[in-house]
Amino acid sequence: xxAKKKMNKSERKIRSDVKKDMQKKGLVxxxxxxxxxxxxxxxAREEWNGKDVEYYGWDIWLNAAISxxxxxxxxxxxxxxxxxxxxxxxxxxxxxxxFHDKLEAEERTSYTISEQYDYIxxxxxx
Numbered sequence: 133x134x135a136k137k138k139m140n141k142s143e144r145k146i147r148s149d150v151k152k153d154m155q156k157k158g159l160v161x162x163x164x165x166x167x168x169x170x171x172x173x174x175x176a177r178e179e180w181n182g183k184d185v186e187y188y189g190w191d192i193w194l195n196a197a198i199s200x201x202x203x204x205x206x207x208x209x210x211x212x213x214x215x216x217x218x219x220x221x222x223x224x225x226x227x228x229x230x231f232h233d234k235l236e237a238e239e240r241t242s243y244t245i246s247e248q249y250d251y252i253x254x255x256x257x258x
Contacts, residue, residue: 198222223255 139147154160183190202219204212231251235243249256 220255220258224252227252227255 151160155162198218198221202215204215206212228248231243231248235241
């Protein structure tokens, strides 16, 4: 198997020019703007916190959204980092419930944040 040869500066420039020309002609879609992740998360949090609290069916829609996100792949059909993030969220929810159940079994009503963090650290670090 032969090693792939890296493009030199002039080859990259030619490819870039061809792509820009094709975009002008409408043959190739324009580049997507970069997502401002921090702003996106803030907007999503505000939207979720501002939802209709009178409606009790949000679990249905949240489960459907989670199912879609768990199926996300990249262009090479590898699992996306977003899907891994959602899977981590699910594992965290289960582990936090286990932590709560453990406290109840021990008849404890208080705990430290570091105690809870130690209980879920392996998931956060995965």
